[in-house]
Every structure is written in C-alpha cells, then in structure tokens.
Amino acid sequence: MAAAGAAATDLEVVRGRRAALFCAAVAIVLGLPLWWKTTETYRAPLPYSQISGLDALQLRLMVPVTVVFTRDSVPLDDQEKLPFTIVHEREIPLKYKMKIKCRFQKAYRWALEEEEEALSLDNVQEAEAVLAESQEQLEGSLTVYVISEQSSLLPQDKMSYIGPGRTAVVRGLMHREALTIIGHRVIQVAQAMSLTEDVLAAALADHLPEEKWSSDKRRPxxxxxxxxxxxxxLNPDPKSHDVHWDIEGAVRRYVQPFLDVLSITGNFSVDSQILYYAMxxxxxxxDPASSSYYLAMHSLPHVINPVESRLGSGTATLYPVLNFLLYVPELAHSPLYIQDKDGAPVATNAFHSPRWGGIMIYNVDPKAYNGSGLPVRVDVDMVRVMEVFLAQLRLLFGITQPQVPPKCLLSGPKSEGLMTWELDRLLWARSVENVATATTTLTSLAQLLGKISNIVIKDDVASEVYRAVAAVQKAAEELASGHLSSAFVASQEAVMCSERAFFDPSLLHLLYFPDDQKFAIYIPLFLPMAVPILHSLAKIFLETRKNWKKPEKTE
Structure with a gap:
C-alpha cells in the first residue's frame, strides 16, 4: 500500500512538472511572440539612405542660350573659328547644404534670311516683334542676336538690348578678340535675364543662416x-467722404492679365471689401510748413497690426493672403503723406510689407470740399491706384528690375506688366526654393522617425516619401539639363508629397504611447499567469539540481 501510494505521488509530481513545462513552453514559444507581433508598431520601410544623400545634392542650374550671328557681325578671321562654345560657370557662395552652380551653355548658328531682314530694320522693338513671330522658344531658354557693329538697329551709344521676350541683341565687333568680347557681353545679358546670386539668395532666404542674408533685401x-x-x-470717416471705387473693372483690366501670366506658379483668387471706421x-x-500731415518711416510698421485685425477674409483659405489697402484719410488728418528716411515725401504715397501686402494713402482733392457739403463724393482714380498695387505685387513675388550691363537698352514690360524672361527667372527661383524646401522637409521627417521608434509609418506615407525623393532627384536632373518647365513641375510635386507625408495625421497617433507605458499596461494582465508558471519552473529547476547532486554524495 505504501509503495503504491509513493508511486502515485511520483506520478502526480511528474504530471505536474510536465504541465508546468507545457504551459511555460506555450507562453514563451507561442504567446510571447504572438503578443509582441500583434502589439508592435507598423513601420513601412523608407529610403533613409536616399534622403541623407539629398543633403549632399549638388544642384546645377543650366540656362540654354542660343547665339545667332549676322554675316557681318564678326571679322572674317573669327568666322573661321565658328562654331564655338562659351561656358560660363561660377559657384554661388551660399553656405547652404546644396552646392549651387550657374552654368550658361552657348550654342551657335548663323541668322536665317528672315532673321537678317528683321535685324536690318531701324527699330529694335519692331525687329523683335518680327523675330518673335518666326520662332518658338522653350521656357528658360534665351536667344541672343549679334548684329553688325555699324547697325542702326540699336542707338550708337548702346552695346546691347534686352527685350520683353526671350530675345536680346548684342552689338558685334570687327577687330581682334571679337569673339571673346562678344562672349562676355552675351554672358552679361544672359545673367541679367535669368539667374543671379541675388535671385537665388532670395529664393533660399528661409534656408540660409541669418548671417548669410542681408536684412536690407526684401524677402519674396x-x-x-x-x-x-x-x-x-478703408474709409475711416464716412460722414465726410462718400468713396466709390470700380475695383471689379480695375481687377479685370489690370490685375487679372498679370495673374493669368503668373498662373503657372499657382492658383490665384481675388476678392475685395470696404471697411468703414477703420483707423x-x-x-x-x-507739418506747419506744408499744412499737411505725415507718417514717418519708423512708424509704418505700427500701422499694419491695428488694421490687420479688421481685415479678415471673405473666404476661408489655406493659401497665403496678400492684402492691398487703399486708405482715404479722415478729414481731420487730410492731406496725409508718407515720408522716407530722409524726410522727403514718397512719390507713390504708399509702402509695402514683405510677404504681407501693401498700403496706399489716397488723399482727397482739396477742391472737392468747396461744394455743397459733406459727405464729399470721392471717385477713386483706379489707374493710379493699380499702378502702385501692381508694382507692389511684383516686389512681393521677388520680380525686381535686373542689373543690366553697361550701355544696355532695357525694353519696357508687356501689356500684362510682366516680361517673359521675368516669368522664367521666377520659375528658376521657385524651382530652387521648392527643391530646398522638399529636401529640408524630408530630412526633418527622417530624423523624427529615426528618433521616435514607436510612430506608425503607413504604406501611403511611405509612398509619398518615395515619390518626394524621386521628384527631388528628377527636378535636379531637369535643372541641370535646362528643362525649366518640367523641373518646376517636378519641384512642385516634391513639395506636395513631402508635406503630405510630414503632416499626415497617422504620424501622431502613437507619439505619446512609448514602450514603458505599453509594458505598464500589459504587465498587470500577464503577471497573475506568469507567477505560477515561474514558480513551478523554479521549483522544477531546484529539484532537478538536487537530484543531480545525490549520486555524488553516495560515492
């Protein structure tokens, strides 16, 4: 009986050990990996190596310039040296992560018969109009015509001409080293019509250190x-002034043609409003000397903040808002003028604030107060107002007058208020800015996801990152090839994809759920099951160790 009881007890002990070992095996081999897999953060793979390579991206900008010679523009000895290629390459000293070089590639050809006839005219504007009809140029490209040294197409005191299109004219030479001098003039004209250090510096203003950006330059x-x-x-005194302005007609005649040309850079929406009692x-x-009132230059920044709270916008938008204010001063402060830093009145009686908009003060003619009484009807001269607002709009977009070479005749803008090569120059700047912005966004996103390992990375976010990287690389290739239109489109895609990935809401879903909190949640669930299993395993380990030592003591 005793032996049978001992055998039964041993059998129960063995069965208990097997049960404990089985439970431990199931928990460790099956339960723990399953729990770890089902609670892990899903992170789609990202091209971290390619993103890090964007920091060292050497961005090259190439402007295709075709040089067209008339038959008597260079000496016969130099004609034997044609065709020729002039390469002007210089490094822009911008201490940014991207190394920027401007490269101007000059191709050569002789003028065609119809071009010779156009260049034989006495008026360069008429000649350019004829040349524009006979050729079709791609975005970003330039054509420079080299005419005879004795040609009457240009005034005798002018060595070059820059037109409103993608065309320029350079006067040739008939002495030694003519090609060298002509090439230097071509380079100067091409730089004025396309890329300069100031244009690129303005485009990269937000990506450059403060010491590399002079504060006197206006940021576009x-x-x-x-x-x-x-x-x-703004009519602060409606009791004295009954102001009328034909803003719809003025926008249709003056502003909309300008915006239609700029539509390639983005979508534009225009609205208007009238605010009363807005000071x-x-x-x-x-000023007793002139019996007028004035605003000093140092007080102009304080004008914007009180007015801005009253402006608002008729439509909700996520796009930047540009405000153009026409202010009719109240009768007690009329006439009102703006003074520059030297104390002289500003000719336009207006000023603009970078990236915000502009304000123009419109004084009422004093003769209007000689009528029957108040309020005085004021009909705004929209031509004079729109001239100021269009000039401010150009400055806000960074479209400034070029630094023309000496003895260069600069044509006036087209009826739209914008030259074709000015639009190309804006696209060059926007392409560089977009590439820099997308690179910064992707680099910041990669650093964020690398530091915080529990942020979910969905497949659609990873897809946007891959598309952004590919678009940046394509934009760089197109810029180096001189394909401005496709480079700008690729740079826009890079910005859109990178920002969609960076601001995706899923990236913040588990941001405040770190690993220590995950263990703090699951340990109270697993601990009641784990304690008996661990206790049984420890007991089995001690008994097994005790049984191994018994034979040694008997010997």
Missing part, C-alpha cells in the same frame, strides 16, 4: 500652390 513670397489676394478700401492706429504728425 514663399512658393505656394495658391495665393489669396484681397483689396480693401490706421498711428497718429500722424502735423
């Missing part, structure tokens, strides 16, 4: 997919 608007333009009429918030000072 950041590249965006669209812009909201709001024209506001500037700065008390003007009285």
């Amino acid at each position: 608007l950041k590249s965006s997919l669209g812009y909201q333009i709001t024209f506001s009429l 500037l918030g700065v008390n003007p000072r009285f």
Whole structure:
C-alpha cells in the first residue's frame, strides 16, 4: 500500500512538472511572440539612405542660350573659328547644404534670311516683334542676336538690348578678340535675364543662416500652390467722404492679365471689401510748413497690426493672403503723406510689407470740399491706384528690375506688366526654393522617425516619401539639363508629397504611447499567469539540481 501510494505521488509530481513545462513552453514559444507581433508598431520601410544623400545634392542650374550671328557681325578671321562654345560657370557662395552652380551653355548658328531682314530694320522693338513671330522658344531658354557693329538697329551709344521676350541683341565687333568680347557681353545679358546670386539668395532666404542674408533685401513670397489676394478700401470717416471705387473693372483690366501670366506658379483668387471706421492706429504728425500731415518711416510698421485685425477674409483659405489697402484719410488728418528716411515725401504715397501686402494713402482733392457739403463724393482714380498695387505685387513675388550691363537698352514690360524672361527667372527661383524646401522637409521627417521608434509609418506615407525623393532627384536632373518647365513641375510635386507625408495625421497617433507605458499596461494582465508558471519552473529547476547532486554524495 505504501509503495503504491509513493508511486502515485511520483506520478502526480511528474504530471505536474510536465504541465508546468507545457504551459511555460506555450507562453514563451507561442504567446510571447504572438503578443509582441500583434502589439508592435507598423513601420513601412523608407529610403533613409536616399534622403541623407539629398543633403549632399549638388544642384546645377543650366540656362540654354542660343547665339545667332549676322554675316557681318564678326571679322572674317573669327568666322573661321565658328562654331564655338562659351561656358560660363561660377559657384554661388551660399553656405547652404546644396552646392549651387550657374552654368550658361552657348550654342551657335548663323541668322536665317528672315532673321537678317528683321535685324536690318531701324527699330529694335519692331525687329523683335518680327523675330518673335518666326520662332518658338522653350521656357528658360534665351536667344541672343549679334548684329553688325555699324547697325542702326540699336542707338550708337548702346552695346546691347534686352527685350520683353526671350530675345536680346548684342552689338558685334570687327577687330581682334571679337569673339571673346562678344562672349562676355552675351554672358552679361544672359545673367541679367535669368539667374543671379541675388535671385537665388532670395529664393533660399528661409534656408540660409541669418548671417548669410542681408536684412536690407526684401524677402519674396514663399512658393505656394495658391495665393489669396484681397483689396480693401478703408474709409475711416464716412460722414465726410462718400468713396466709390470700380475695383471689379480695375481687377479685370489690370490685375487679372498679370495673374493669368503668373498662373503657372499657382492658383490665384481675388476678392475685395470696404471697411468703414477703420483707423490706421498711428497718429500722424502735423507739418506747419506744408499744412499737411505725415507718417514717418519708423512708424509704418505700427500701422499694419491695428488694421490687420479688421481685415479678415471673405473666404476661408489655406493659401497665403496678400492684402492691398487703399486708405482715404479722415478729414481731420487730410492731406496725409508718407515720408522716407530722409524726410522727403514718397512719390507713390504708399509702402509695402514683405510677404504681407501693401498700403496706399489716397488723399482727397482739396477742391472737392468747396461744394455743397459733406459727405464729399470721392471717385477713386483706379489707374493710379493699380499702378502702385501692381508694382507692389511684383516686389512681393521677388520680380525686381535686373542689373543690366553697361550701355544696355532695357525694353519696357508687356501689356500684362510682366516680361517673359521675368516669368522664367521666377520659375528658376521657385524651382530652387521648392527643391530646398522638399529636401529640408524630408530630412526633418527622417530624423523624427529615426528618433521616435514607436510612430506608425503607413504604406501611403511611405509612398509619398518615395515619390518626394524621386521628384527631388528628377527636378535636379531637369535643372541641370535646362528643362525649366518640367523641373518646376517636378519641384512642385516634391513639395506636395513631402508635406503630405510630414503632416499626415497617422504620424501622431502613437507619439505619446512609448514602450514603458505599453509594458505598464500589459504587465498587470500577464503577471497573475506568469507567477505560477515561474514558480513551478523554479521549483522544477531546484529539484532537478538536487537530484543531480545525490549520486555524488553516495560515492
């Protein structure tokens, strides 16, 4: 009986050990990996190596320039040296992560018969109009015509001409080293019509250290997919002034043609409003000498903040808003003028704030107060107002007058208020800015995801990152090839994809759920099951160790 009981007890002990070992094996081999897999953060693979390579990307900008010679523009000895190629390459000293070089490639050909006839005219504007009809140039490309040294196409005191299109004219030479001098003039004209250090520096203003950006330069608007333009009429004294302005007709005649040309850079929406009793918030000072009031230059920044709270916008938009304010001063402060830093009145009586908009002060003619009484009807001269607002709009987009070479005749803009090569220059700047912005966004995103390992990376986010990297690389290739249009489109795609990935809401879903909190949640669930299993395993280990030592003691 005793032996049978001992055998039964041993059998129960063995069965208990097997049960404990089985439970431990199931928990460790099956349960733990299954729990780890089902609770892990899903992270789609990203091209980290390619993103890190974008920091060292050497961005090369190439402007295709075709040089067309007339038959008597260079000496016969130099004609034997044609065709020729001039390469002007210089490194822009911008201490940014991308190394920027400007490369101007010059191709050569002789003028065609119809081009010879056009260049034989006495008016360069007429000649350019004829040449524009006979050729079709791609975005970003330039054509420079070299005419005879004695040609009457240009005034005798002018060595070159820059037209409103993608065409320029350079006067040739008939002495030694003519090609060298002509090539130097061509380079100067091409730089004025396309890329300069100032243009690229303005485009990269937000990506450069402060010491590399001089504060006296105006920062243009950041590249965006669209812009909201709001024209506001401020009438602080409606009891004295009954102001009327034909803003719809003025926008249709003057602003819309300009925006139609700029539509390639983004979408534009325009609205207008009239605000009554809207004050500037700065008390003007009285000048007894001229019996007028004035605003000093140092007080202009304080004008914007009080007015901005009243502006608002008729439509909700995610795009940058440009405000253009026409302010009719109240009767107590009329006439009102703006003074420059030297104390002289500003000719336009207006000023602009970078990336915000512009303000123009419109004084009422004093003769209007000689009528029957108040309020005085004021009909705004929209031609004079729109001239100022269009000039401010050009400055806000970074479209400034080029630094023309000496003895160069610069044509006036087209009826739209924008030259074709000015639009190309804006696209060059926007392409560089977009590439820099996309690179910065992708690099920041890669650093964020590398530091915080529990952020979910979905497949659609990874797809946007891959598309952004490919678009940046394509934009760089197209810029190096001189294909401006495709380079700008690729740079826009790079910005859109990188920002969609960076601001995806899924990236913040588990941001505040680190690993220590995960263990703190699951340990109370697993601990009641794990304690008996661990206790049984420890007991089995001790008994097994005790049984191994028994034979040694008997010997």
